[in-house]
Amino acid sequence: MRWLRWLPAALILGVSLLDLLTPPHVRVFLLLAATPVLVAPWLSLAGTIATGAAALLAAVALPLVRGRTPFDIDNIFPFSTFVTLTLLAAGVNRLLARERRQLKNAREVAEAVQRAVLPSPPHRIGPLTVATRYEAATREAAIGGDLYSIRSTPYGIRLMIADVLGKGLGAVQTVNALLGTFHEAALHIPDLPGVVRRLEERIQEVNAAENGGEAERFATAVIAELSADGSTLHVANRAHPAPLLLHHGRAHPLEPSTPSLPLGLADLGSPDIPVDRYVLPEGAVLVLFTDGVVEARDHRGIFYDPVPRLSRPLPPDPNHVLDALLADLHRHAAGHLNDDVALLAIGLPHDANDGPGKAPAAPPGERQTTAGAFEETHDCAAHIPGTAGPHSATRGDARCFERLFPRDWRMAQQRHPRGTGQAGRANHGTEVRYLGLMSVNTMGYTAPCQ
Numbered sequence: 001m002r003w004l005r006w007l008p009a010a011l012i013l014g015v016s017l018l019d020l021l022t023p024p025h026v027r028v029f030l031l032l033a034a035t036p037v038l039v040a041p042w043l044s045l046a047g048t049i050a051t052g053a054a055a056l057l058a059a060v061a062l063p064l065v066r067g068r069t070p071f072d073i074d075n076i077f078p079f080s081t082f083v084t085l086t087l088l089a090a091g092v093n094r095l096l097a098r099e100r101r102q103l104k105n106a107r108e109v110a111e112a113v114q115r116a117v118l119p120s121p122p123h124r125i126g127p128l129t130v131a132t133r134y135e136a137a138t139r140e141a142a143i144g145g146d147l148y149s150i151r152s153t154p155y156g157i158r159l160m161i162a163d164v165l166g167k168g169l170g171a172v173q174t175v176n177a178l179l180g181t182f183h184e185a186a187l188h189i190p191d192l193p194g195v196v197r198r199l200e201e202r203i204q205e206v207n208a209a210e211n212g213g214e215a216e217r218f219a220t221a222v223i224a225e226l227s228a229d230g231s232t233l234h235v236a237n238r239a240h241p242a243p244l245l246l247h248h249g250r251a252h253p254l255e256p257s258t259p260s261l262p263l264g265l266a267d268l269g270s271p272d273i274p275v276d277r278y279v280l281p282e283g284a285v286l287v288l289f290t291d292g293v294v295e296a297r298d299h300r301g302i303f304y305d306p307v308p309r310l311s312r313p314l315p316p317d318p319n320h321v322l323d324a325l326l327a328d329l330h331r332h333a334a335g336h337l338n339d340d341v342a343l344l345a346i347g348l349p350h351d352a353n354d355g356p357g358k359a360p361a362a363p364p365g366e367r368q369t370t371a372g373a374f375e376e377t378h379d380c381a382a383h384i385p386g387t388a389g390p391h392s393a394t395r396g397d398a399r400c401f402e403r404l405f406p407r408d409w410r411m412a413q414q415r416h417p418r419g420t421g422q423a424g425r426a427n428h429g430t431e432v433r434y435l436g437l438m439s440v441n442t443m444g445y446t447a448p449c450q
Helices: 002-021 029-033 035-039 045-065 073-117 169-188 192-213 306-310 318-333 395-404 406-415 421-442
Strands: 128-135 146-153 156-164 219-226 232-238 244-247 250-253 275-279 285-289 341-347 366-370
Touching: 002 029, 002 035, 002 045, 029 035, 029 045, 029 073, 035 045, 035 073, 045 073, 073 169, 128 146, 128 318, 146 169, 146 341, 156 169, 156 192, 156 285, 156 341, 169 192, 169 219, 192 219, 192 232, 244 306, 250 306, 285 306, 285 318, 306 318, 318 341
Parallel strands: 275 366
Antiparallel strands: 128 341, 146 156, 156 219, 219 232, 232 275, 244 250, 244 285, 285 341
């Protein structure tokens, strides 16, 4: 910081002016003596000693300006105090410099271990473009428990992003165990719930082996599977922040249909593993992140929300999306992150499914959902119109719009206050379709309300 260069001069000048403005019997000598101590935490050793010497010269010059003798018997004790404080400031400066070096070395070691445990995936996997980012928290150098992985398997492209509770060696051991287990399970277990069960078993094995079984480490996670062409996504969300689907300037959270407990806590809940199914549009970008993103706060204590920040036109490039997200996150938090941040973005190919229609029937136990994270399990009176053929909005359509797409519905309410009665609702439903749903339908989904 440039202003630190001028801090010693400002302190000495301020004390000198104070001495000139006060009566002759008022001494401000000790304020000058404290100057090197005040600047020692920020300046180098040479800068600290130079500040002490400059302050000492000012202490000698001020009595001369006011017609006093600077070296009389009354000033011997103050001058000895001055020298003592300057030497103390130099010692403090050295101690703090050593602490800073040790912290820097610890951060470098932590980053090296993090890169070794969490290597960057390839930039392309089949037709998909992949980008990752990892940002360590600014307040500490401990190795975090954030992790991500993506692999091409015989069953599709499988990926995981997770956040293990805690930091340090215990977190690294759990991260390493989860990554190894995921790599093995993703290649050999055909169904996604089976992969999740194996991860659950592994983290419980780690807890049993750590501290005589008294460890209570767990991890929030999203385990997902993309079809080979990137047109279909299955997601098992274990209490993790919902992924975002970016398309046509909008960010859609893929919220789970049924809340689940984190990995490591399955014994406390249902044995079922809910899996949500989504039909994805071509050219979209899927963004997954750890809770360090949504836990970042600004100076007013407001948490960061990536949905409105990413709901703007962005190139369908994962690297560009993650760079924009990180830049906005640092701007929101003023560069001070309270927790590590792991990001994984996947760019879908431009030849994926993009025609109107229903997703294929989901296997038993899975919920079929449209790609914008809009549930299809609603008791509505009509189908949401697709892009094929004319459609006349009805009262039932308006209800479907309102229930399936509440955000678009609220936006339409703000732009065009609706009228009363059936005609008002029908017109309002048409307006909602114009504002938001046509962009959804061109993404390739219809949402039947049955």
